[in-house]
Amino acid sequence: MNPGSSLLATVIPLPVLLPLLGAGLTLVLARRPTLQRAVSVTVLSAVVVIAALLLVAAVQSGPIVITVGSWPVPLGITLVVDPLSALMLLTSMTVTLAVLVYAIGQGVYDRDEATPITIFHPTYLVLAAGVANAFLAGDLFNLYVGFEVLLMASYVLLTLGGSRSRVRAGVTYVVVNVVSSLIFLAGIALVYAAVGTLNLAQISVRMADVSPGTALTIHLVLLTAFGIKAAVFPLSAWLPDSYPTAAAPVTAVFAGLLTKVGVYSIIRMETLVFPDSDVTQTVLLVAAGLTMLVGALGAIAQADIKRVLSFTLVSHIGYMIFGIALATPLGVAGAVFYVVHHITVQATLFCVVGLIEGVGGSTSVTRLGGLARA
Amino acid sequence: MTSPIVLLGLVGVLYTAGVYLILERSLTRVLLGVLVLGNATNVLVVVAGGRAGEAPLVGRAPESAMSDALVQALVLTAIVITFGVTAFLLALIHRTWTLEREDDLAEDVEDRSLRRRLARGEQEDEEELDTTSCENVADTDPDEDDGRSTESGPDPAGDGHRAPAASATGAGGEDAR
Known part of the structure; x- marks a missing residue:
């Protein structure tokens, strides 16, 4: 490892640490909205720059690994930057920053019913930290912690203001995600019992010695957990139920990032830990096809733009899973390309709906007649 | 082992x-x-x-x-x-x-309006998607009634703070009946 990359290795934790630090700062600055906004934008801009640097370094000189606190591998926290995680990090942080600027510019969360503005920035930054942690995680448990951090933040963002509809949607969202996290944790327990480590690189080596039946069980448990988080068809009903009620910037970030963290985890599982598993590839192919169909059919029946977009989001998750399930380099490459594309487009679409809501006063197509003339 | x-x-x-x-x-x-x-x-x-x-x-x-x-x-x-x-x-x-004043999970308003709209053959009017009007018709919805009667019926006296909730839903259920 040359000196340049070891310097870069010390930068790896920053995409997680900076937003958390920023969250603390913005919480202290609760009474100073202008300063709060300045801190949030600065922190996320810095993270975007770091992510860009990491991507360049990862593409040029291969994966960069850092064990936090220099604890030996199975015990310590490992952060890994490879081209995939760096690409996801850069895309997601850019979208996070853009949506934050949109939120500040629109003041959408300001004029929303009784929404406490002060809590928006800290929670938003914690969400960014969780997403970054999930993308950089080099072991399963750290991935779980990243998920939990971003989920806790998303629970708060989804129920901002605590209005009737948001609390109702929040309950569904929280319970479904808690259950999926518990399934994930159970999967972690099974992995540890089977191979005695949680480091992804070590698991991928040792999983080859595990008997096929055990490996399949573990694989399916983990896929179920990530499938719920990514909203793959039989496990996707929670998404159109909960996303549309949140404020526009919040929905934009959720739609752009949260499901993609699940998709990213599935990519990692399929390519790294369980590379050739015919059974699950078939299962994933069928689930992906059904996700495309059911999502699109659901979208047709909706009258509310936010709900239409939520259903199409589910449908498009199907395309990503399909690419992964093909299990060819080109298939996975297509899936990764589409994930990046979809993060930006879906976030933009929800931001536009926020603008429509601002101009037209509603997101129901039945009430938006004559919007073009307005 | x-x-x-x-x-x-x-x-x-x-x-x-x-x-x-x-x-x-x-x-x-x-x-x-x-x-x-x-x-x-x-x-x-x-x-x-x-x-x-x-x-x-x-x-x-x-x-x-x-x-x-x-x-x-x-x-x-x-x-x-x-x-x-x-x-x-x-x-x-x-x-x-x-x-x-109750801790039951209510039905999804949007789903309900969608179902009623389909039953009526897409003849949708303005109040259809309105939350408050849907709340009013909710009590006559057969599915909703089922959910409530099963819930408010066999409630054990175990948890004390649920008692007001049970009575509140009980009142709502009587309205429906």
Whole structure:
């Protein structure tokens, strides 16, 4: 490892640490909205720059690994930057920053019913930290912690203001995600019992010695957990139920990032830990096809733009899973390309709906007649 | 190696109870279900660490006799996370209580309006998507009524703070009947 990359290795934790630090700062600055906004934008801009640097370094000189606190591998926290995680990090942080600027510019969360503005920035930054942690995680448990951090933040963002509809949607969202996290944790327990480590690189080596039946069980448990988080068809009903009620910037970030963290985890599982598993590839192919169909059919029946977009989001998750399930380099490459594309487009679409809501006063197509003339 | 059958049995029982509780309509029971499921998973993680041994402190016992410290660290983290989620769910339940005076999970307003719209052959009018008007017609909805009568009926006197909720839903149910 040359000196340049070891310097870069010390930068790896920053995409997680900076937003958390920023969250603390913005919480202290609760009474100073202008300063709060300045801190949030600065922190996320810095993270975007770091992510860009990491991507360049990862593409040029291969994966960069850092064990936090220099604890030996199975015990310590490992952060890994490879081209995939760096690409996801850069895309997601850019979208996070853009949506934050949109939120500040629109003041959408300001004029929303009784929404406490002060809590928006800290929670938003914690969400960014969780997403970054999930993308950089080099072991399963750290991935779980990243998920939990971003989920806790998303629970708060989804129920901002605590209005009737948001609390109702929040309950569904929280319970479904808690259950999926518990399934994930159970999967972690099974992995540890089977191979005695949680480091992804070590698991991928040792999983080859595990008997096929055990490996399949573990694989399916983990896929179920990530499938719920990514909203793959039989496990996707929670998404159109909960996303549309949140404020526009919040929905934009959720739609752009949260499901993609699940998709990213599935990519990692399929390519790294369980590379050739015919059974699950078939299962994933069928689930992906059904996700495309059911999502699109659901979208047709909706009258509310936010709900239409939520259903199409589910449908498009199907395309990503399909690419992964093909299990060819080109298939996975297509899936990764589409994930990046979809993060930006879906976030933009929800931001536009926020603008429509601002101009037209509603997101129901039945009430938006004559919007073009307005 | 002997497998810890008793602990695995406990995990099974806890999962069963947790799944049963989480499928209830009452949010307090859902919360209890989440807690039980969380504990079941924690026990499973501990079992994954192998047999119990000496306390994992260097110098107290030979390394081979120690129990696995890593799973204990993992479970501690998981317990803290479950704790945070529980606190948040409690806040949500409290909020539901102040808004609705009941802790049942209501039906999805949007779904209901969609269903009625389809039944009417797409003849949709302006109030159709309005939350408040949907609330009023909700009591005559057969599905809704079913859900309520099963819930408010066999409520044990066990949890005291649910009593007002039961009476409130009971009143609503009588209106419907």
